[in-house]
């Protein structure tokens with residue numbers, strides 16, 4: 001299994017996203033729990049969630065799905081709204097998340113995106129939660145290089161462990177400067193929406209890429225996912241609501257690439273050669 005370091009632990013480089021889970025019928029929720037549990041049983045021990053997802057419904061579903069897994073084998077990531085980014089509001093947001101997740105701590109707590117609360121205040125609040133043992137580590141999401149530099153200059157800013165950002169074949173802007181910044185400052189890159197989000201058909205693959213997938217015996221989704229795993233420097237977190245999708249995504253861990261194959265993908269989806277604004281969903 002490909003691994004990556006997150007918050008001082010070695011974890012699988014393939015995690016499980018949860019945006020949209022927990023919002024459907026009882027039968028759908030049962031299917032989603034089964035999908036997450038299959039992932040857990042097969043070593044996918046990183047789960048990414050947020051208070052935003054279904055207004056807590058995703059966290060509730062995750063809380064149910066993790067019951068059979070020893071807590072110390074799990075890496076739970078959750079996120080708080082920018083309007084909960086003061087010390088007081090963050091603590092009550094976290095308390096509610098922990099309750100829904102049926103756990104007494106998070107492994108990583110992230111500011112979901114930057115809002116109007118001064119970063120200094122947010123970092124102080126996160127440091128307090130860490131000292132209280134309620135979170136093992138903290139980080140940010142949707143931060144570009146300038147935001148990270150600003151954070152690094154503030155108390156608690158050097159303790160950030162991760163930045164969660166959009167990363168897929170059609171959104172490669174972070175390769176220009178954000179990924180190198182993360183590497184230089186020991187921040188884990190958590191890459192979200194490896195299929196471009198939505199219904200999973202957002203990224204149109206041109207013919208040569210479709211032919212490559214076919215030749216490698218991969219579905220277009222497996223190809224997109226395996227591509228995000230190719231460098232070992234991104235923790236990629238697809239969402240799969242069904243067992244079939246979860247199993248297909250797990251199989252993408254075994255994919256290897258030749259330079260010629262990667263060249264086909266670079267030709268179809270070139271990385272920008274200059275700084276572009278950070279893309280977000």
Ligand SMILES: NC(=O)c1ccc[n+]([C@@H]2O[C@H](COP(=O)([O-])OP(=O)(O)OC[C@H]3O[C@@H](n4cnc5c(N)ncnc54)[C@H](OP(=O)(O)O)[C@@H]3O)[C@@H](O)[C@H]2O)c1
Nearest residue numbers: 017018019192193194195196197199200221238239240241
């Ligand atoms: N920090 C942030 O601001 C932020 C923003 C967006 C997302 N995220 C995180 O990243 C996670 C992933 O992103 P996402 O949910 O936006 O989109 P995504 O993972 O790129 O795409 C999900 C879509 O792909 C489909 N899919 C999954 N595996 C498949 C497979 N093997 N074959 C065919 N279709 C497949 C899913 O269908 P089914 O659901 O039917 O399986 C769903 O429709 C989120 O769930 C969330 O945890 C974070």
